[in-house]
Structures are given as structure tokens and as C-alpha cells.
Amino acid sequence: MSTFLQASIDPAIVSRARRGDMKAHELVYKAYAKPVYNLAIRILRDPHQAEEVMQDTFIEVIRKIGSYRGDAPVGAWIRRIAVNKALMVLRSAWHRLATPLEAEHLRPADDHIAMGDGLRAVECAELERQLAQLSPVTGAVIWLYDVEGYTHKEIGTMMGKTASFSKSQLSRGHEKLRRMMADAGEVETCMQVSNSY
Structure with a gap:
């Protein structure tokens, strides 16, 4: 099961984040950082690249949350950003040169599965x-x-x-x-x- 389905956040926090509240940005990050990392590590199989995808995802989330319309749950919106970032890395020539890691590196960050x-x-x-x-x-x-x-x-x-x-x-x-x-x-x-x- 996707860890995004287990994560949730109060809509009031999302509203505050949309208005630029830095504490709300931090709460959004805390709610979704592990699911984003888990998704990235499963796709990329590299903890360093997964960390970079997580950081890039939240940079984009914070930059674009003001334009988030609320048509879908915020977790689905964040997941879409994370998937796109991970797939961009997966398609890159640099990723194809990387050595695949052993299965122990693929463990979710907090064993949500x-x-x-x-x-x-x-x-x-x-x-x-x-x-x-x-x-x-x-x-x-x-x-x-x-x-x-x-x-x-x-x-x-x-x-x-x-x-x-x-x-x-x-x-x-x-x-x-x-x-x-x-x-x-x-x-x-x-x-x-x-x-x-």
C-alpha cells in the first residue's frame, strides 16, 4: 500500500501554507517527507538520488503551493510532483550509469509497508x-x-x-x-x- 494513503494533513494547514506560512510549510513537509522518500527510493534504488528527489519535490511544493487548487487531496498533488521528479532522474543518462543497490537500501524510511x-x-x-x-x-x-x-x-x-x-x-x-x-x-x-x- 502506498504510504501517501496513510499520510494526511489538516486542510487548514494547507490553506496556511498556500498563504506562505513557513510553519505550515514545515508541517506539510513533515507529513509527506517519508512518503516522498519511499516513493523515490522504490523508483530510483539510490538513497542519494531519493534524497535529492525529496528535496526537489518540496522545493517545488513550497514554490507552487499557492497555485494548488484543491481539486485533489494535497497528498495526491505532492505524489504527482514526486513521481515526475523521480522519473526525470530515471530517464537521465547519469542514472543509467549508476550501479543498482542491494535490496536492503530499498527499505522504506520508516517501514510503513x-x-x-x-x-x-x-x-x-x-x-x-x-x-x-x-x-x-x-x-x-x-x-x-x-x-x-x-x-x-x-x-x-x-x-x-x-x-x-x-x-x-x-x-x-x-x-x-x-x-x-x-x-x-x-x-x-x-x-x-x-x-x-
Whole structure:
């Protein structure tokens, strides 16, 4: 489940932030910093790049919150900014040269993703390792679709591709995960791997 769904903030604080109240800006940051970082680390697989995306996201949030219309929850608006910033980094040539990190670096900042205990936690750790073996783009599509709840059309648009591109990346990614899980003898995972698109 997306940590953005668990974060919330009083609309009065958002109104104050829109008027330039610095204390309200700080409260918005405190409410959404971890979800932004968790999203960025899942897409980019690099803690330094995730930190930069988090900083860039909140610079833009503070700069543009005065124009936030309130058509959607503020968390959805911030999430969209964070996704766009992370995908810009993912598309950059510098990111493609970076070495993928081990699965332990992909852990959410405060373990918002419930892993359960015992065997379930071991299965989730194995899934984390397997996700780290996918290409960054495929991993990003899986995360954005399965966890963040974006549609294929939205993912395609954000990546400068088509909805079909998103569908094929998701299908290939799920198939690779199924094969890796079968090879590892896993039956059940903490993230449902399905054919639904």
C-alpha cells in the first residue's frame, strides 16, 4: 500500500501554507517527507538520488503551493510532483550509469509497508531482492501500478511512452517475478503479483 494513503494533513494547514506560512510549510513537509522518500527510493534504488528527489519535490511544493487548487487531496498533488521528479532522474543518462543497490537500501524510511512477521517477513525480503534485479524502468512501472495505483495511461504519459508500454513492462516484470519466485520456492508474497491490467 502506498504510504501517501496513510499520510494526511489538516486542510487548514494547507490553506496556511498556500498563504506562505513557513510553519505550515514545515508541517506539510513533515507529513509527506517519508512518503516522498519511499516513493523515490522504490523508483530510483539510490538513497542519494531519493534524497535529492525529496528535496526537489518540496522545493517545488513550497514554490507552487499557492497555485494548488484543491481539486485533489494535497497528498495526491505532492505524489504527482514526486513521481515526475523521480522519473526525470530515471530517464537521465547519469542514472543509467549508476550501479543498482542491494535490496536492503530499498527499505522504506520508516517501514510503513506492513510486512507481517515470521515467514511473511522473509517472503517480503525475498521479494525486495527480486524487485532489485529488475530493470529500473520495469521496477518503476510495477511500483507505480501495483502500489501507487496509477493507470497504464498515466504511467505511459509520465514516462513519455504509451499505455501499451506500461502494460508490457508490467506484464514482463510480473512474469520475471513469478519465475524468480518459483525458482526460490516462494508461493505467496507481500505484494500480489497478478495479471490484472
